[in-house]
Amino acid sequence: MIPHRLATAAWTYHKTLRTALDDRVLHIELHKPDEGNAVTDRMLDELLAVLDDRDPAVRAIVLSGAGEDFCLGGDRTEFDEYLAQDPTGGGVRASGTRARRVCEALTASPAVTIAKVHGKAIGAGVALALACDLRVGAQSATFRLPELALGLPTAWGGLLPRLLNEVGAARVREIVLTGRSFDAYEAQSMSVLQKVVPEHHLDDAVDAWVRPVLRRPEGALRVTKALFNAYTAATHLADARVLEPELVAAVVSATRYGQQDR
Template sequence: MTTTIEATLTQGVLHLVFTTESGLNTMDDPWFVSLESQLHRAAVDKTVRAVLLSGRGKLFCAGANLPGMSTSALNQGFDGSPLANLTECLVAFPKPLIAAVHGKAIGGGATLLLHCDLVVAAVDTQFCFPFTSSLAAVPEFGSSFLLPRAAGSRLASELLLLGNVFDAHKALRAGLVTEVVPTGDELTLAREWAEHLASMAPASVQTTKRLLREAQHDGVSAAVSREGEALVKVLGSGEAREALAAFVEKRRPDFSSFH
């Protein structure tokens, strides 16, 4: 079931809402294409001063639709893929990007936040990077570069290698979120911030963002390329096939026979 992205523009803020009937708000190729398209239009639309991301239902985003993602990556490779194109778009996006997070932010739903300038999280939000722990995959969205810069190498290693679920306060310590608020207040504060940014001088805001991001541009672009190459390689492995089978069968993967 493809997640749709609902868009509304109010007071200079383009609000993009991830939504599915299941409420899981998972990512797949059509979702990557849709979000990239929305952001490309927003980047050149002078009526858009800031972009706000949120999820409808019980959580922000549950990450990739694993079976579809695995097949896509193996069939077409990473370069020029919808995921690669969206990542490039996020790295270059010139306007303020704010996220309101609740429920859960899993996998790509969590690494996406590293491209946001401001993130407000509900206090009971759960985060997880399950790439190595249960998916036999690797991080994406440039997170192998961005998370160590935000969290420090030790904490980034813990979060990416162990893949444990962690709470909003740990996400705050890791630099993944900007502020933790009572559940239900996250969208209100995120919109306040977005509207405040939208009321400011756009050239000043966008130049400041560019200055903040420019120093890391080459590093994150190189990381994205390395991640893409590694992702295609690992998704073709027996380990990944076991992880996918376990996901479909709703059991823990068994990697004991792999060396």
């Protein structure tokens, strides 16, 4: 999913990403198309490095995925490897902390962050999109939160509090507990997406958001984003996101031990 005007741009290739700077817009593409852009710790490290090293002049960040899907979720083989190395879940906790830091970096960035979703967005892919300020999806996009079916709590990158804040508790309970798939129009009705367009119009939809953002005074835009984040945080009686890596590690470790004891 490369914007037409960026087809010949000077892309910077990382191991799991590629990036391009177009005027004051930073494009970040998850770039593991053969693996559905599954999120690994290497990808999280590269995302965090790119977001931390962002040029201060960048006013908008566009997050997309290469190939047929935006992101098929986390790479579960890493969990198995971590548990084989440390059955108490130390590696799982470290991975969860990475995920939280990346999603917080997207949300807290002074630049306006935009998720451009096509194909499937599953689990961690939904979390990465929800961490962005604005989200546009192709009409054919689908979404799913399969964590419970996989024996995991819905605790990746601060996903659950963002879902509760954007969607509302009643509908979140239903999609999390059932793990069912939902389409782009239902995602829009729940505010998981703010706009749905034909896939070939995704770039135009992103441009329609970016153009006015680039005209906004930098200081006013930065303060407004900070206010959004502050007022949203103020509605939380408690923020358990810092505990999520511990929760995931505890559940995964306990499940593994339980299976071994049978």
